[in-house]
Amino acid sequence: MIVILLTVGVILSTTASFIFGVPWLMPFLGAAVPYPILFLQVRRQQYKSAFWWMLLWGVFQSIAVIVATAIAPQTAAKVILRGQSYTMEMFHWIRTGEGMEGTVRLFLPDHLLHYGIFCLLCVVTLSSAALIFGTWMLNYMNFYVAELVKISAKPWLAAILGWYPWSILRVIGFIATGVALAALGLNLLTRIKGEVPKSAFPKTYMLIGISFVIADIIVKAVLAPIWQKLLLSALG
Numbered sequence: 001m002i003v004i005l006l007t008v009g010v011i012l013s014t015t016a017s018f019i020f021g022v023p024w025l026m027p028f029l030g031a032a033v034p035y036p037i038l039f040l041q042v043r044r045q046q047y048k049s050a051f052w053w054m055l056l057w058g059v060f061q062s063i064a065v066i067v068a069t070a071i072a073p074q075t076a077a078k079v080i081l082r083g084q085s086y087t088m089e090m091f092h093w094i095r096t097g098e099g100m101e102g103t104v105r106l107f108l109p110d111h112l113l114h115y116g117i118f119c120l121l122c123v124v125t126l127s128s129a130a131l132i133f134g135t136w137m138l139n140y141m142n143f144y145v146a147e148l149v150k151i152s153a154k155p156w157l158a159a160i161l162g163w164y165p166w167s168i169l170r171v172i173g174f175i176a177t178g179v180a181l182a183a184l185g186l187n188l189l190t191r192i193k194g195e196v197p198k199s200a201f202p203k204t205y206m207l208i209g210i211s212f213v214i215a216d217i218i219v220k221a222v223l224a225p226i227w228q229k230l231l232l233s234a235l236g
Contacts, residue, residue: 153236
């Protein structure tokens with residue numbers, strides 16, 4: 001049942017976003033699909049289920065945005081916030097090797113800032129605003145992947161390489177962190193009400209989140225120069 005809800009929800013939210021054409025609405029609609037599932041699973045202390053359902057949603061959301069961008073690229077360019085600017089930034093890096101993506105001293109502060117904002121939003125809003133923030137980042141990444149495949153001389157290779165391995169690690173890290181800090185936020189809310197939390201903070205998922213975010217940074221630093229050359233080959 002949850003799989004069906006996620007599938008239908010992702011299709012409807014993406015379609016509605018493209019029809020309404022309001023850029024800021026897209027991450028809100030996208031995040032509204034999985035959040036009730038995340039919240040209920042965390043409240044029931046079913047952290048493993050929350051993690052895997054959110055990961056599945058991330059896959060569905062990515063597929064939907066990539067397909068929608070391929071079908072209606074002009075609408076996607078208007079609706080997906082930072083889609084065009086991020087794509088131009090990535091294409092410049094692929095063609096020249098210059099830019100934030102391949103330079104640790106440039107991308108590290110940006111990564112840490114995004115993770116810090118995400119963590120704060122998780123605790124303060126029980127991961128609701130953090131999910132909107134994460135959906136925004138997920139959407140513009142998928143816009144870029146769709147555009148990369150479209151203009152590549154080897155679209156099959158571009159499709160394989162488009163989602164960077166370090167970006168996948170980052171998504172996993174953010175999801176695990178979101179699950180852990182949503183639970184922390186619920187515990188803090190319970191204490192504010194003068195009650196004793198019924199569940200302990202799920203440290204395991206917080207450690208998984210931090211580990212994957214660190215792995216993202218390390219893998220990116222090592223593989224980005226290699227990946228840039230592979231992508232350049234795909235572009236032709």
